[in-house]
Amino acid sequence: MPEFTSRRGLLFGAAAVSAGAVLTGCTSNESKDDDSSEDNKQAVADDKPGKEVTIGFAGPQADHGWLNAINDNAKERAKKYKDVTLEATEGSNDTAAQIGQVETLINKKVDVLVILPADGKALTQVGLKAMKAGIPVVNLDRIFASAQAYRCWIGGDNYGMGLNAGHYIGEKLKGKKNAKVIELAGLDNLELTKQRTKGFDDALKNYSNIEKVARQAAEFTVESGQSKMSQLLQAQKNFDALWNHDDDQGVGALRAIKQAGRDDFLMVGGAGALSAFEEIKQDRGVLKATVLYPPTMAASAIDLARALGQGKGISGMSEFEIPSSVTLYSAVVDKDNVDQYMSTGFK
Template identity: 75%
Template sequence: MRELRRTGDSPEQPPATGQFASRRNLLLGTAAAGAALLATGCTSNETKDESDSGKQPAGAPGDKPGKKVTIGFAGPQADHGWLNAINEEGRRRAKAYEDVTLVSTEGSNDTAQQIGQIETLINKKVDVLVILPADGKALTGVGLKAMRAGIPVVNLDRVFNSPQAYRCWIGGDNYGMGLNAGRYIGERLKGKKNAKVVELAGMDSLELTQERTRGFDDALKNYPNIRKVARQAAEFTVESGQKKMAELLQAQPKFDALWNHDDDQGVGAERAIKQAGRDEFVMVGGAGSRHSMDVIKADNTVLKATVLYPPTMAASAIDLARALGQGKGVGGLAEQEIPASLTLYSAVVTKENVDQYLPTGFN
């Protein structure tokens, strides 16, 4: 199923706004700051004594090992740059801890197969589970099964259908992606009369795509001089990005800005733009690939920014799982327990700040 194979792509995205806002009760300032908060954080619930005064951030070379924790990691099939980065970030973070043993599944986009893989981890009696479900609704039952077996679950990005199926959710903000893309474009074009923008969206059947578009449209409402004149939905692939971008370029002889939802399909969009010889507009990408960041830094194409959907969330999920297994909270917060949910911020990467985010760019 194509819709289960792309950036943060689940019909069951955890709501970021409105009636469900309380389920995303902690907003981290930037993707890097989000990881840093957790990294400095899996601190003990016990009162510090002198022996703890020099404690280094979790995952740093000087971090003191604690109780040994076995974490089961059930991630996606790595058939997309972002999904591959999720798996790599999780494995890399686990290796940073002497007290963590990571037991990973092969990764699957087939719900039945992934359920079987998670049940195997439950039978192995791992201490904590980190799960990025192929389909949050379909895998809710196995999340509930793990929780009932006394194995806390860190639900990564694609949310289960019931909050009882996980102890903590951590993921990106699709509405925020659209909102910040719109704000960036709005500020670039606020002095231009009758500015026109176009949108290269993801798959329209997905709630994440709808949320990104809604955020984008809401941002543009604050710029009465800007009008969105066209929108095409692609499929988060290079091929679809090239095809749909070519159609947009043919239909719109001139416009001022383009927002593309996904950097992988953006590679195809860039090809179509180059083939058409067009350069009268600015392009904003989505997700934060290394390719996009390199192009932004070079500053020699229409691509001027990308809005993050950070795969570092997988590393932070390992931090949270370790904290759960050791009965700790998160550093920088007063509470003795980790939060129920963490929403990562969709930072806008531009030429001015790209060096800061280059280490998080995925291939």
């Protein structure tokens, strides 16, 4: 099969026209009717060494526990595969610097790119450039402005985070009359924060006995979490539950709560930090659960990139190609299942 057809022609715009037909054509011309299962196995990526793949990884600056975990998950996953070489850039939150880093990876002719953009809209053009050059892009979490800029998107479900946090709190308070809840959000200028709040509000609509009486935006940092939580505690003398969007800022929120001597409500966190898991496991404070936004998505992005580089699909699915998008589930972790998730907690 000509190189133009198998790579550039399929990737640019053929992210929209799935590569399945081509893969089927390449792998099944010699197949026999009674041997289709073997052909399917060959078309699915597994842990056995196969075609060597160089993956370029352009991640964020690790200035937050979750972002650091993204970088660690990608690098550790790549080490698992003998057929994968990872070309990782120095993480950056500066869009111009990150664009330059991705362009360097394009010039190196890596086989696949995994990009968590500092700004999805700002990096869309360099994603398009990679796709036009025949380099498939796995867009991690912060989405590009055009679906033509990536072959596959994988990320978390911000609306689902809020929805599941709201339902967990709702079920805990459904027998209480005139229940009151408050919300410690993240940065209000981010779409993800708006989605988390919308999901939370939509869930609470199912519980007529619950009213959200206060909301305060923090900045995803320990310091802001402590400061904003102190303000909420001073303004709200009586409430039954708190949802905090982010476990990093939750460290500060818990400090403020302990300093205020408050233990008269339940708290639900967000993201899945190790410190939150440990606090939940001890079950001695207000933090009773956290809703995941798993940084393991970066490890899965490497799996998807490897499958793309080898022209294969993924195990557990019938298709000969990877999906165009994967939205992760925001599971609720509490004392009943925290041991299961402890190894995924980030510092």
